[in-house]
Amino acid sequence: xAVLLIAEHNNKELRPFTLNAATAASQIDEDVHxxxxxxxxxxxxxxxxxxxxxxxVLSVEAAHYENFTAENFAPVIVKLAENYSHVVCSANxxxxxxxxxxxxxxDTSQVSDIIKxxxxxxxxxxxxxxxxxxxxxxxxxxxxxxxRPTSFDPCDSSGGSASxxxxxxxxxxxxxxxxxxxxxxxxxxxxxxxxxxxxxxRGMQSGDNFRLITEVADKLGAAIGASRAAVDAGYIxxxxxxxxxGKVVVPDLYIAIGISGAIQHLAGMKExxxxxxxxxxxxxxxxxxxxxxxxxxxxxxxxxFMEELNKLNTIQK
Amino acid sequence: xxxxxxxxRVIDYNxxxxxxxxxxxxxxxxxxxxxxxxxxxxxxxxxKIKELGKATEVVAITVGEEKAQExxxxxxxxxxxxxxxxxxDGILEPLAxxxxxxxxxxxxxxxxxxxxxxxxxxxxxxxxQMLSALLNWPQATFASKIDVKENKLEVTREIDEGLxxxxxxxxxIVTCDLRLNEPRYAxxxxxxxAKKKPIEEIAASDLGVDVSPRLExxxxxxxxxxxxxxxxxxxxxxxxxxxxxxxxx
Numbered sequence: 405x406a407v408l409l410i411a412e413h414n415n416k417e418l419r420p421f422t423l424n425a426a427t428a429a430s431q432i433d434e435d436v437h438x439x440x441x442x443x444x445x446x447x448x449x450x451x452x453x454x455x456x457x458x459x460x461v462l463s464v465e466a467a468h469y470e471n472f473t474a475e476n477f478a479p480v481i482v483k484l485a486e487n488y489s490h491v492v493c494s495a496n497x498x499x500x501x502x503x504x505x506x507x508x509x510x511d512t513s514q515v516s517d518i519i520k521x522x523x524x525x526x527x528x529x530x531x532x533x534x535x536x537x538x539x540x541x542x543x544x545x546x547x548x549x550x551x552r553p554t555s556f557d558p559c560d561s562s563g564g565s566a567s568x569x570x571x572x573x574x575x576x577x578x579x580x581x582x583x584x585x586x587x588x589x590x591x592x593x594x595x596x597x598x599x600x601x602x603x604x605x606r607g608m609q610s611g612d613n614f615r616l617i618t619e620v621a622d623k624l625g626a627a628i629g630a631s632r633a634a635v636d637a638g639y640i641x642x643x644x645x646x647x648x649x650g651k652v653v654v655p656d657l658y659i660a661i662g663i664s665g666a667i668q669h670l671a672g673m674k675e676x677x678x679x680x681x682x683x684x685x686x687x688x689x690x691x692x693x694x695x696x697x698x699x700x701x702x703x704x705x706x707x708x709f710m711e712e713l714n715k716l717n718t719i720q721k
Numbered sequence: 722x723x724x725x726x727x728x729x730r731v732i733d734y735n736x737x738x739x740x741x742x743x744x745x746x747x748x749x750x751x752x753x754x755x756x757x758x759x760x761x762x763x764x765x766x767x768x769k770i771k772e773l774g775k776a777t778e779v780v781a782i783t784v785g786e787e788k789a790q791e792x793x794x795x796x797x798x799x800x801x802x803x804x805x806x807x808x809x810d811g812i813l814e815p816l817a818x819x820x821x822x823x824x825x826x827x828x829x830x831x832x833x834x835x836x837x838x839x840x841x842x843x844x845x846x847x848x849x850q851m852l853s854a855l856l857n858w859p860q861a862t863f864a865s866k867i868d869v870k871e872n873k874l875e876v877t878r879e880i881d882e883g884l885x886x887x888x889x890x891x892x893x894i895v896t897c898d899l900r901l902n903e904p905r906y907a908x909x910x911x912x913x914x915a916k917k918k919p920i921e922e923i924a925a926s927d928l929g930v931d932v933s934p935r936l937e938x939x940x941x942x943x944x945x946x947x948x949x950x951x952x953x954x955x956x957x958x959x960x961x962x963x964x965x966x967x968x969x970x
Contacts, residue, residue: 473887474850474860474862475853475859478854496881497862497863497878497880497881498880498881500846500850500862500863501850501860501862501863502850503847503850504815504847504848504849504850504851504854505850505851505853505854505860506854507816507847507851508819508850508851508852508854508855509854511816512816512935513814513815513816513936514815514816514845514847515936516844516845516846516847517846526939530844530944531747531842531843531844531941532732532738532747532842532844533844534944535738535944536738536747536941536942536944537941537942537943537944538938538940538941539938539939539940539941539942540936540938540939541936541937541939542935542936542937543935543936543937577859578890579858579859579889579890579893580859580860580887580888580889580890581887581888581889582885582887583875583886583887583888584885584886585880585882585883585884585885586883586884586885586886587882587883588882588883596881600969624970632899635900636899636900641883641884642879642883642884642900643879643880648844649759649839649898649899656969657963657967657969667734667737668734668841677969678963678967678969679947679950680959680963686952691950691952692949693947693950694950695947695948695950695951695967696950696951696952696953696959696962696963697950697951697952697953698952698953698955698956698959699952700955705956708955708956709956709959709960711956712956712957712959712960713960713970716960716964716970719970720969720970
């Protein structure tokens with residue numbers, strides 16, 4: 405039986421991690437079908453049909469699907485799941501919210517946040533904030549699996565031409581009502597997929613001082629991250645949080661400034677290719693994962709860093 | 722209004738866990754255990770709602786071995802009125818926990834069920850959503866703000882893109898984010914008082930729920946270690962290394 409991939413999108417286009425989840429789905433079984441549930445989401449459905457790994461697209465549209473409410477989505481997927489061996493989705497807030505609701509209806513024990521497909525029923529996943537890896541075999545007839553997107557490469561986004569089948573919408577769940585979404589718009593690269601991430605922690609001391617992080621990020625074309633302490637203190641909004649309960653990032657370069665490196669923060673960034681730590685406490689745990697550590701007062705180091713960057717003839721973007 | 726709050730006993734968030742040499746799991750003997758951190762936020766929120774006069778009773782529940790009861794006792798010390806301990810030994814998957822909670826909800830008939838959004842041991846992030854599915858109740862996951870209104874809640878959720886606000890009719894499930902509130906500490910007199918509060922013990926087997934695991938944990942291993950890095954003397958050296966050695970800028 406084929407694998408059913410749940411597409412994440414914003415009704416206009418696919419969200420990038422759908423491509424990573426598609427790769428994982430295709431490693432479970434070559435026969436990947438994708439379902440897209442939304443409202444006026446035809447363009448996103450078309451993008452989905454162009455992914456070469458997707459063999460068939462199922463599209464469901466209705467006004468009550470516009471805001472991705474799990475209570476509305478789950479019954480649609482539960483019904484479709486009859487014909488599939490696996491249901492897969494990204495382990496971001498969309499998939500984390502939705503998949504367990506599907507799994508419970510299917511009476512199946514979900515495997516969350518996998519980082520490797522070992523076989524169609526066996527997966528590798530981090531536990532204890534990534535301080536241990538567990539190999540898990542599922543004995544359920546149907547498997548519900550969420551994928552850590554940064555552990556899988558995105559699939560090709562063009563060249564495919566899967567058929568798009570329109571399905572009838574399900575009923576609306578009337579006890580949950582969407583009110584509003586406050587998305588922070590930015591011209592910077594998205595945190596989850598950026599090549600460079602510059603993050604600030606409690607050491608920044610104030611929200612105002614975060615502009616120093618912004619300057620470095622602008623110079624490097626980087627996304628901005630933060631530790632939980634910085635978000636809790638109100639220096640920056642929650643969508644920037646990197647860590648066990650925030651986002652997991654694996655950029656080519658991660659620059660941690662004024663971040664001590666609690667276990668929970670390391671969980672979100674220690675797979676980065678190159679890690680730089682700037683901290684005045686030479687004993688800070690962040691140095692244990694840093695390729696390059698600089699023991700310095702960040703308020704002196706950041707201006708110097710900008711100066712040195714300005715001296716460079718070229719900076720990779 | 723009655724609020725049921727589910728709490729889980731986990732290895733304390735400050736402990737650097739160790740993987741057992743035989744690959745069967747992580748070391749839990751003689752390791753400090755505590756309440757799963759966001760479950761503390763769930764208790765705090767329920768107690769605050771009661772203090773505002775919007776709830777009449779807060780019931781703390783845990784599912785697990787004998788010692789799991791400590792987490793219920795702690796909840797009682799910060800303001801929960803009574804406790805329930807569903808006793809069961811061995812590995813429990815979120816699906817089994819949600820089925821047990823469903824049985825207790827059928828009996829207790831709470832208006833709201835709160836719990837942390839994720840347990841920091843297995844990092845599954847499933848139980849609240851599963852319970853919500855089994856009960857066919859609305860779910861507000863990753864809550865960072867809860868407004869109690871007449872027969873409904875307005876909840877702000879933390880999502881990858883920012884914040885989302887939804888309105889859910891009661892009865893409902895809320896899974897709590899760490900930013901929802903600042904959990905209080907238990908005072909000594911309240912800890913003493915909590916010892917007198919009742920905890921009902923229920924054997925999981927009496928609930929008629931099949932809790933046998935569906936997943937096999939074949940192996941637990943240490944993640945690959947990062948190679949030790951170097952300390953650079955100054956910013957100029959750092960930039961030079963990034964440019965010429967790591968070639969990332």
